[in-house]
Amino acid sequence: MSLSADDVAKIAHLARLAVEPRESEALGRELSSILDLVAQMDAVDTADVPPMAHPLEMAQRLRADVVTEEDRRERYQAHAPAVENGLFLVPKVLE
Amino acid sequence: MHNKTIAELSIALRDGQVSSTELTTQMLQRVKTHDATLNSFVTVTEDLALAQARAADERIAAGAAGPLTGIPIAHKDIFCTLDVRTSCGSRMLEGFVSPYDATVVANLQRAGAVMLGKTNMDEFAMGSSNETSYYGPVRNPWDTETVPGGSSGGSAAAVAARLCAAATGTDTGGSIRQPAALTGITGLKPTYGRCSRWGMIAFASSLDQAGPMTRSAEDAALMLAAMAGFDERDSTSAQRPVDDYVGALGSPIKGVRIGIVKEFMGEGLDAGVGASVSAALDELTRLGAELVEVSLPNAGLSVPAYYVVAPAECSSNLARFDGVRYGHRCTDPKDLEDLYKRSRSEGFGAEVKRRIMIGTYALSAGYYDAYYLKAQKVRQLIADDFRRAFAACDVIVGPTAPGTAFRLGEKADDPVSMYLQDIYTIAVNLAGLPGMSIPAPASDGMPVGLQLIGNYFDEARLLNVAHQLQLATDWHRQAPADFV
Numbered sequence: 001m002s003l004s005a006d007d008v009a010k011i012a013h014l015a016r017l018a019v020e021p022r023e024s025e026a027l028g029r030e031l032s033s034i035l036d037l038v039a040q041m042d043a044v045d046t047a048d049v050p051p052m053a054h055p056l057e058m059a060q061r062l063r064a065d066v067v068t069e070e071d072r073r074e075r076y077q078a079h080a081p082a083v084e085n086g087l088f089l090v091p092k093v094l095e
Numbered sequence: 096m097h098n099k100t101i102a103e104l105s106i107a108l109r110d111g112q113v114s115s116t117e118l119t120t121q122m123l124q125r126v127k128t129h130d131a132t133l134n135s136f137v138t139v140t141e142d143l144a145l146a147q148a149r150a151a152d153e154r155i156a157a158g159a160a161g162p163l164t165g166i167p168i169a170h171k172d173i174f175c176t177l178d179v180r181t182s183c184g185s186r187m188l189e190g191f192v193s194p195y196d197a198t199v200v201a202n203l204q205r206a207g208a209v210m211l212g213k214t215n216m217d218e219f220a221m222g223s224s225n226e227t228s229y230y231g232p233v234r235n236p237w238d239t240e241t242v243p244g245g246s247s248g249g250s251a252a253a254v255a256a257r258l259c260a261a262a263t264g265t266d267t268g269g270s271i272r273q274p275a276a277l278t279g280i281t282g283l284k285p286t287y288g289r290c291s292r293w294g295m296i297a298f299a300s301s302l303d304q305a306g307p308m309t310r311s312a313e314d315a316a317l318m319l320a321a322m323a324g325f326d327e328r329d330s331t332s333a334q335r336p337v338d339d340y341v342g343a344l345g346s347p348i349k350g351v352r353i354g355i356v357k358e359f360m361g362e363g364l365d366a367g368v369g370a371s372v373s374a375a376l377d378e379l380t381r382l383g384a385e386l387v388e389v390s391l392p393n394a395g396l397s398v399p400a401y402y403v404v405a406p407a408e409c410s411s412n413l414a415r416f417d418g419v420r421y422g423h424r425c426t427d428p429k430d431l432e433d434l435y436k437r438s439r440s441e442g443f444g445a446e447v448k449r450r451i452m453i454g455t456y457a458l459s460a461g462y463y464d465a466y467y468l469k470a471q472k473v474r475q476l477i478a479d480d481f482r483r484a485f486a487a488c489d490v491i492v493g494p495t496a497p498g499t500a501f502r503l504g505e506k507a508d509d510p511v512s513m514y515l516q517d518i519y520t521i522a523v524n525l526a527g528l529p530g531m532s533i534p535a536p537a538s539d540g541m542p543v544g545l546q547l548i549g550n551y552f553d554e555a556r557l558l559n560v561a562h563q564l565q566l567a568t569d570w571h572r573q574a575p576a577d578f579v
Contacts, residue, residue, distance in 0.1 A: 008452075015410060015455040016417075017448055018436040027449070033511050034453055038466065040399040041473050051471035052478055054301055054331070055287040055527020056551075061330065075194045081424035088419050091430050 001035040003028045097125055097257040098579060101314040104260055105162045108155055115155065115165030119148035119209050122167040126211065126258050129578060132239060135252040137172050137230045138180045139212040147209040154207055162317050162341075164207030169262040171250050172213040173220055174200050174305075175294040179210075183296045184218040184228040184246075187422045187442030197294025198326045199263060199305045206321040211259050215249030218444045219413065220270055220298045222246050223516040226507050227446040234503070235278055236575040237541055241500035244274030244516070250308045251278040255542075256578040261309040261318050265295060267302045268401055269496075269520030272532035275308055276495035276544020279534045279573060281561065282308045283315045286552045287527035288333035290319075291326035299408035300331070302401075302524045311571055312533060312561035316340035319554060335552065343555035344562045349383030351560060354488030358394050359519055365498040367538030372494050375535040375545045378568060379492065379560075389484040389491065393476040397522035398514055400477070403457050403470035404525070409447075410454030416442060449510060478526040485550045490560050494519055495532040495544030519546055529554050533561045534570040542573075 003011075005021070008028045012019040019027060073086060082089035096104070096113055107113050123141055130136050144167065151165035175181050175193035182188045196204070204210070217227040225233040225248025235243040236256040243252040247264030251274035254262050264271040266284035275282025283306045290305040297303060307318030320340050326332045355376065360369065380386060418424040418438025425441055428434035443451070457466035484491060496516055506513045523530040528551060532544040549557040565571050 011452045011456045011459070014459055015448075015451050016414075016432070016435040016439055017443075017451065018440040027452075030449055030510055031452060031456070034402055034449070034514075035456075037511050037514065038399045038402050038453075038457075038470075041396055041403075041469050044393065044396060044473065044476065046469060046472035046476070049472040049475050051468055052475035053471060055478070055525075056331070056333065058288075058331070058334075061327075061334075063327070072194065076420075078194070079191060079421050081418060081421075090419055091428050091434055093431055 001039060002032050096121060098574065100311045101163065101166050101260050101309065101317050102311070104166055108165045109160060115148040115151040115209060116145065118165065119144050119167050119211070122211055122259060129256055129258060133234050133236060133252050133256060134231050135215055135233050135249040135256070135258060136169065136212045137182060137215045137249070140179055140210055143179070144209050144211050151207050151209060161206050163203065163321055165209060166260050167209045167211050168203065169211050169214045169250060169253050169259040170200055171216055171247050171262065171264050173216060173265050173296045174263060175296070176200055176210070176213065179213065181213070182230070184216040184230060185442065185444065185447070186229040187416050189229070189423065191421060195294060198291035198328065199295065199322050202324065203263070203321050208321070214253055214262055217246035217248065218447050219296065220246040220265055220267055221409070221446050221450055223269065223273055223513050224506065225249065226503065227444055229444060232503055235500045236578045237279065238500065241502055242277070244277035244496070244500065246270040247308060248274050251275055251280060251282070254278070254280045254308050254310060255575060257574065261307060261314055263305060263322070264308045265303060265305050266524065267299050267405060268524050269517035271306050271308060272520050272530055272544065272546060273496045273516055275532040277500040277542060279537070279542030280308055280310055281312055281315050281531065281533045281571060282306065283319060283531040283554070283558070284523065284529060285319060285323060285554055286333065286529045288331050289323050289529070289552065289554065291324070291329040291332050293326055293328040297412040299405040300412060301408060302405060312558050312565050313344060315531070316344060316558045316562070333552070338555040340555050340558050343559050346559050347383065348379070348560055348563045351384045351490065352488040353379055353384045353386050354389035354484055354491040355386055356391050356394070356484070356491055356493050357388055358391055359493040363497050363518065364494055368494055368498055368543050371535040371538050371543040372545060375564065376492065378564060382563060382567060387488050389487055391477070391480040391484060391522065393473065393480050394522045396473050397477055397525055398518055400470040400473040401521045401525060402453065402514060403466045404474065406450040406454030407457050407467050408454070410451045410458065413447070413451055446510070474525045477522050481526045481528060490557060491548040493546055495546040499538055499541035499543060523548055527551070529557055531557055531561060533565065534573065536570055537573065
């Protein structure tokens with residue numbers, strides 16, 4: 001497995017990471033070496049094996065549909081980078 | 096006093112030989128003296144610790160103390176702590192002050208433990224050497240040119256250097272057990288779901304588990320008793336009663352069937368570590384345990400499967416760091432995409448970015464079957480291997496890590512060689528089983544970890560086997576010479 005600079009750029013975009021062109025060659029090599037390690041899985045036939053999503057056999061718990069959380073908006077927004085009137089601020093999305 | 100275990104300190108506190116305030120003051124002084132060398136703490140909460148110690152002294156005086164009341168401990172900086180900085184080893188959370196306590200933190204506080212501070216760790220718990228921390232590497236107290244292991248490297252170094260009586264850790268692929276092995280302490284990763292994940296910053300949610308890091312199995316039992324339990328705020332918390340771990344420590348191990356995994360004792364294992372593990376097995380035999388050979392034929396695929404499952408879950412979990420609600424934000428973003436990309440690239444370090452990208456790739460359109468689905472199937476094969484092994488034995492015993500502590504920088508440029516540190520620990524996380532590491536005889540003066548793996552929710556038996564071995568040996572009482 002060998003990822004090209006284009007592959008690295010595409011993955012970085014999907015992950016919303018900025019990768020400088022000067023980083024992409026080394027990063028491609030490192031990611032490829034990890035994928036080579038991962039490819040060892042191909043040695044075993046898993047056609048009839050059910051996938052294991054979770055270590056424990058458990059059903060999703062349900063709870064009563066009632067409000068249990070108190071309003072802590074101010075507390076939770078205290079460490080936000082930019083807020084105004086209880087809203088999180090981001091660069092303009094719509095013109 | 097600092098060399099005493101929790102069990103010993105608990106008696107000293109109750110008998111009035113020392114107060115928690117005196118003990119806490121002494122430990123804070125040790126942190127000041129020694130941590131410039133080790134860098135095991137990222138935050139020291141001196142005022143809070145002294146206030147908690149005073150409260151503990153009042154509780155002891157009132158005769159309402161439990162075994163952890165007044166005991167100075169530290170928390171891995173992955174646990175959210177109310178009004179205390181919680182950075183997870185990352186620039187992304189530099190200066191973040193948590194608005195709540197993690198359940199594990201609250202449980203230990205309720206038991207009366209005193210928090211000295213927060214310990215250094217690999218960034219977002221991704222690493223096996225503590226070198227990926229934004230706050231600098233931690234050094235191993237046994238040889239400060241070597242790493243303490245990771246990701247709970249700060250907790251391990253602090254416990255080994257007697258800067259705290261115990262610490263919390265988390266283990267996604269070996270992050271409690273491998274650093275415990277490399278620093279000569281006792282560390283337990285419980286069954287998945289035994290300790291609440293609430294308030295524990297998420298890395299890979301189907302693998303993450305909190306556990307104690309201590310200087311004896313008895314102390315691990317005392318800590319786990321306080322940490323474990325059902326928590327409705329964790330959707331995968333185990334809904335079953337907590338066993339009496341301390342009460343189970345007295346059983347002789349005559350007749351206990353110890354499984355030796357043949358795949359773990361061959362190629363890839365350092366000869367000195369292998370000899371230490373054999374010596375520990377001889378001692379278990381002398382105590383009456385029976386050794387049986389078991390096989391985990393797919394264990395060799397655990398590292399490959401893990402490096403799909405863990406990065407996939409990490410890429411999803413770490414999507415929350417977007418520069419909007421908390422964490423690092425870049426300056427002057429030109430649009431929303433620029434805000435996301437630059438905030439994340441500036442906030443995350445190299446290893447975290449690698450894992451996010453591997454996970455993103457594995458989950459991207461067209462690759463799901465080849466990577467994620469395949470890894471989940473391999474994960475099932477590994478869990479089945481353990482199920483068969485536990486039909487023939489009660490506890491599996493072998494090495495924790497393939498070697499002793501390596502030098503700082505030795506593996507930092509080669510991600511895959513670093514990943515292979517966890518060849519013996521990762522299968523346990525994939526299956527969701529409990530595992531622990533306790534000291535075996537040292538090799539060339541450096542600590543060696545003996546790994547014990549149990550069946551689901553069989554922590555009490557694991558702790559008892561470890562305790563019986565520790566009653567008969569003094570391997571766990573060895574201390575790094577510069578820190579006694």
